[in-house]
């Protein structure tokens with residue numbers, strides 16, 4: 001007997017027939033003698049629709065009320081799945097985040113889980129019942145509903161698996177595992193049998209939406225065995241695990257892309273100490289996360305250009321912060337560009353091998369793609385390029401690192 005957390009994403013619960021399909025998979029695990037808790041997302045498209053309603057009523061909405069609205073999608077699917085299970089003769093009960101509760105901090109719209117009270121779930125599991133838990137939501141210290149940021153049901157599932165000390169956390173989605181890159185962009189993407197926590201963390205934080213970044217952080221911290229697999233096929237999935245469980249380590253295991261980027265250039269900023277602090281201090285105070293930064297060497301010893309990237313959704317706010325401080329920072333011109341994407345190559349093999357960046361730059365230059373900004377870490381190299389070249393770049397890099405499926 002194993003204790004399993006099963007998580008089903010939006011497409012997997014997209015209509016009534018698919019919810020029945022999920023119920024059949026859950027029932028099979030229960031019938032095999034396992035203890036099962038299930039986490040579900042809202043039906044596909046539902047959360048987008050709810051976010052759209054908030055934007056339509058008030059673009060400057062109060063995030064506490066945003067959470068009240070957008071958390072409702074999951075209430076529908078937990079109820080429907082519990083009914084579908086009961087209909088098949090499997091005892092089940094649904095639970096909203098606040099009922100357990102799933103305690104979070106007070107960062108409405110992007111809350112972090114602090115702890116989960118699993119008492120009631122464990123009682124029900126001991127009675128042979130399936131607990132169906134709403135993903136994406138929790139209860140803040142203000143006693144109001146919170147949500148965990150888009151894609152947050154993955155984090156709900158991993159956090160629940162950690163709290164329950166589950167043997168496995170199975171994440172069922174619309175692809176049958178983690179691929180070398182998004183299989184919707186590159187037809188020759190290859191499915192990985194295993195990927196390290198570290199590589200998956202980079203993939204997720206650099207744009208691969210298959211797992212929410214925080215879910216991977218949490219899995220890594222609590223050593224939860226996460227498996228990503230399809231709710232529509234029985235193909236074996238991908239296991240996210242420790243590096244020492246992987247025998248054949250690839251130099252590069254994946255290519256990720258992120259369209260959620262914008263680039264800002266401050267032209268002709270005075271080239272003397274303290275300027276960077278005057279630029280980035282106020283942005284940090286406004287809770288804006290700056291990512292890549294380049295400062296050019298000044299030609300004349302007087303002034304230089306500073307370029308950086310940030311999430312696209314924060315661009316308007318960032319420009320306002322910088323415009324308000326034009327005199328203090330003393331720049332000549334503020335230039336913004338939203339038509340950029342970040343493309344990254346990721347692999348733990350990079351730690352011990354030189355030449356990874358060179359292969360990347362050569363492959364992009366062969367396609368005539370100009371690199372605007374570069375950043376590196378121990379296990380990844382990222383470049384910022386014009387948005388129109390995104391697919392071409394991802395495909396070219398996939399081929400250049402020998403990742404194409406035969």
Ligand code: ADP
Pocket residue numbers: 008009010011012041151172173174175177178179180181182183184203207208209210211254
């Ligand atoms: P769910 O609704 O089940 O949470 P998501 O849409 O959030 O599903 O995540 C699954 C999607 O992630 C896939 O449909 C795929 O397009 C995308 N994706 C991006 N990068 C990868 C990757 N490296 N491997 C697999 N899927 C990826």
Ligand code: ASP
Pocket residue numbers: 009010041042047048073135136149150151152153154
């Ligand atoms: N329903 C939420 C969203 O669309 C959470 C999730 O799907 O993981 O972001």
Ligand code: MG
Pocket residue numbers: 009151154209210211212
């Ligand atoms: Mg998702």
